Amino acid sequence: MNVAVVGATGAVGETIVQVLEERNVPIAQLGPFASRDRSAAVRFRGDRLDVRTASDEALRGFDVVFFAGGEDASEKYAPGLLERGIIVIDNSASFRMQRGVPLIVPEVNGDAVLPEHRLFPVANCTAIILCTALRPIRDAAGLASVRVATYQAASGAGRAGLDELAADERALVAGEPEPAASIFPRPLARNVVPQIGSFDADGWSGEESKVRDESKKMLGLPELQVSVTAVRVPVRTAHSEAVFVETQCEIGRAELAAAFEASPGIVFHRDGIVTPRDVEGTDNVHVARLRMESPRTFALWCVGDQLRKGAATNAVQILELLLEKGYVAA
Ligand SMILES: NC(=O)c1ccc[n+]([C@@H]2O[C@H](COP(=O)([O-])OP(=O)(O)OC[C@H]3O[C@@H](n4cnc5c(N)ncnc54)[C@H](OP(=O)(O)O)[C@@H]3O)[C@@H](O)[C@H]2O)c1
Numbered sequence: 001m002n003v004a005v006v007g008a009t010g011a012v013g014e015t016i017v018q019v020l021e022e023r024n025v026p027i028a029q030l031g032p033f034a035s036r037d038r039s040a041a042v043r044f045r046g047d048r049l050d051v052r053t054a055s056d057e058a059l060r061g062f063d064v065v066f067f068a069g070g071e072d073a074s075e076k077y078a079p080g081l082l083e084r085g086i087i088v089i090d091n092s093a094s095f096r097m098q099r100g101v102p103l104i105v106p107e108v109n110g111d112a113v114l115p116e117h118r119l120f121p122v123a124n125c126t127a128i129i130l131c132t133a134l135r136p137i138r139d140a141a142g143l144a145s146v147r148v149a150t151y152q153a154a155s156g157a158g159r160a161g162l163d164e165l166a167a168d169e170r171a172l173v174a175g176e177p178e179p180a181a182s183i184f185p186r187p188l189a190r191n192v193v194p195q196i197g198s199f200d201a202d203g204w205s206g207e208e209s210k211v212r213d214e215s216k217k218m219l220g221l222p223e224l225q226v227s228v229t230a231v232r233v234p235v236r237t238a239h240s241e242a243v244f245v246e247t248q249c250e251i252g253r254a255e256l257a258a259a260f261e262a263s264p265g266i267v268f269h270r271d272g273i274v275t276p277r278d279v280e281g282t283d284n285v286h287v288a289r290l291r292m293e294s295p296r297t298f299a300l301w302c303v304g305d306q307l308r309k310g311a312a313t314n315a316v317q318i319l320e321l322l323l324e325k326g327y328v329a330a
Pocket of ligand 1: 006008011033034036070071073124156158160306307
């Protein structure tokens with residue numbers, strides 16, 4: 001199987017290459033692509049691979065193409081690849097809400113993959129972490145409403161986000177003037193910024209709308225009430241979420257705890273706390289601080305590495321699912 005990664009020099013693309021190697025995915029040839037050529041810029045299985053400029057022509061020889069190059073790259077190249085029957089696994093938001101296109105988190109809705117599917121958008125990172133945590137609750141007691149406040153890391157805005165946070169931190173420590181914020185709407189160091197994406201006419205940010213709409217699609221609950229406040233925090237990697245859930249049926253803490261403990265992809269913490277730095281570089285969603293308000297309402301805290309489970313690992317898991325089902329030949 002020949003696999004290409006578009007955006008292989010970026011935060012998500014680099015992690016995809018790393019996860020493909022870690023999980024020993026059966027790849028004959030890996031092709032790293034970006035917006036320009038670079039020699040020996042990507043490490044894979046002990047080799048340093050050249051990065052080539054993405055083009056229609058260059059991507060044609062692959063069986064599977066991962067996109068982590070932003071919306072423009074996905075929209076430019078994916079349609080032509082799909083016409084040729086090539087599998088596209090896309091981290092951009094371009095195709096996620098299209099009818100008939102599945103939005104797969106293997107632990108949540110892996111059974112929605114059909115043999116005819118070729119296009120697999122990877123959902124919003126915050127929504128993947130949220131839905132992984134909500135799936136056992138949906139199955140145990142039904143979901144009536146979900147309210148969530150997010151605490152999202154700088155690397156959610158890619159390498160440029162990490163660089164801007166680091167530059168702010170350096171300036172503050174040195175007592176120098178901070179560089180003007182360009183990736184985030186306000187300086188992020190020693191701050192929290194309650195805007196991710198632009199606001200719509202009703203005041204919801206782009207990130208808040210994505211988390212709401214994509215979560216309903218992944219959970220298969222179009223009528224679910226979901227309300228999101230998305231906030232950027234000065235953390236390098238891993239998103240955290242304070243979640244307030246109302247269920248359809250009554251359920252107790254012990255039953256909920258057992259449901260989390262039995263769920264693949266979740267580490268449940270009966271006691272104590274878990275922070276972004278605890279989970280950076282790992283693939284599970286961590287659920288902690290489960291607190292009952294009533295038999296149908298409760299609060300919890302969840303954290304996951306958004307570059308891994310929220311993007312790269314989920315993308316690679318989709319390919320593994322296709323291999324397992326025999327929809328792609330190794
Ligand atoms: N960061 C996250 O936590 C996260 C989570 C989920 C989804 N996503 C999505 O994943 C995608 C990548 O995000 P990122 O955070 O990894 O961004 P990033 O760090 O800025 O990396 C972007 C990558 O895309 C490449 N690229 C840009 N324009 C391209 C083009 N026209 N053709 C080919 N390659 C191009 C860049 O190559 P050069 O270096 O050559 O410019 C770089 O390798 C975005 O769609 C983002 O929304 C990100």
